[in-house]
Amino acid sequence: MFFYARVTLRLLSLLAVVAVSAAATLYFLLQGYYALVFFMASVLAGSVWSVLRFNSRNARKLMYMFSSIESGDYSFKFTETDPSRNDTMVNAALNRIRSLLTRARDETIEQEKYYQLILESITTGIVVIDARGHVLQTNREAIRLLGLEPFTHITQLARLDEQFPALLNDIEAGESRQLICNNEHSSVTLSVQASSIMRRGERLKILALTDIENELSDREIESWIRLIRVLTHEIMNSINPITSISDSLVERVEHSSPAQIRQGLETISQTAKGLLSFVESYRKFTRLPAPEPTLFYVKEFMESLRSLALATVPQGARPVEIRVSVEPEDMILYADRGQVTQVAINLLKNSIEATLETDHPHIDFTATLDSREQVILTVANNGPSIPPEVADHIFIPFFTTKSGGSGVGLSLSRQIMRMHGGSLKYRPGSDGTGAVFTMTFR
Secondary structure, three states: HHHHHHHHHHHHHHHHHHHHHHHHHHHHHHHHHHHHHHHHHHHHHHHHHHHHHHHHHHHHHHHHHHHHHOOOOOOOOOOOOOOOOOOHHHHHHHHHHHHHHHHHHHHHHHHHHHHHHHHHOOOEEEEEEOOOOOOEEOOHHHHHHOOOOOOOHHHHHOOOOHHHHHHHOOOOOOOOOEEEEEOOOEEEEEEEEEEEEEEEEEEEEEEEEEEEHHHHHHHHHHHHHHHHHHHHHHHHHHHHHHHHHHHHHHOOOOOOHHHHHHHHHHHHHHHHHHHHHHHHHHHHHHHHOOOEEEEEHHHHHHHHHHHHHHHOOOOOOOEEEEEEEOOOOOOEEEEEEHHHHHHHHHHHHHHHHHOOOOOEEEEEEEEEOOOOOOOOEEEEOOOOOOOOOHHHOOOOOOOOOOOOOOOOOOHHHHHHHOOOOOOOEEEEOOOOOOOEEEEEEO
């Protein structure tokens, strides 16, 4: 209040001097006292200049403050410690404005960090774009799903599919589309939902990306598991009594009994036991133990698998070359070694069988790290590609094209990878031949 009174008193004093000197100048001019007119005119000019200087100095401070704020510089501070200055209160008021703006800026930054942390924690990919297609914000999940980093404009999506930029540009708020993204290692089926928001007079589009392939696969696997449990339970309950009774009758039948009766009972018993063994193999699909992960070196692991796989090459078949590549060589994997061995050996054996009729058969068994530090194990062979109509079903339980095959191997392998939080996917070779199976550990 003291400073306010001082500033007000000074301003009123200057205005009073201006008024009095103006009146005196006019009076002396009418009376013909030209010497006094000159003196009072000088006083009037000095008073007006003081008022203008007082106003100009404060205006310059305001302009300086606004320029600094506009450029994001909040480090300015006006002096408040000199009581002899008449603009101390103005300085204090400007400094208070700076403090309030600084606090508001800091709170905004903290709030943005808070929302960004939430954004990075969710399992839905978020992409914010403007009307020109510029990407203003993304989260890690969106980058992971799209496999693009840095991602600055929707035209980059043309690397995945030429139609993607137009699809995302045309999608309206409230609409939903499905996209299939094929990147270097795998393909992802995405559900894209759009919404919009106005910010600073500009309409922004918010795209929510969800990996529905894993969701659909999980539901499919769960349905198969429930079906298998019901079927195996009913079949086992029906076959067990048949096996037990037929074994008892075989033991009771005298050697003098007709050979046909004995042979028939033995056939019933053997068939029932074979069916029991067949059903038991499917029960494994629904009773996978939880993974017990440990750390192990990938290169040593893959070398041992190569030796195991080569031992399965049939006698007289063409020699198969399995080429192992690990980058970096000291790569370490945290997983259940036994279960991962089961998956990898199954893929290697399938690849060996696929290349039996191929000239110079070879299999590339590689391990790499992607941009998100995920371990990628790949088994690629130069045999014939899997026909598209067959490839769509190879992970479905009981589906097989092999005579005598159970159709459980790939389904079980994918289930093991899902229990590790990863994925198992197939794609044809880059030249249209061969088969590539990719194990991703997230």
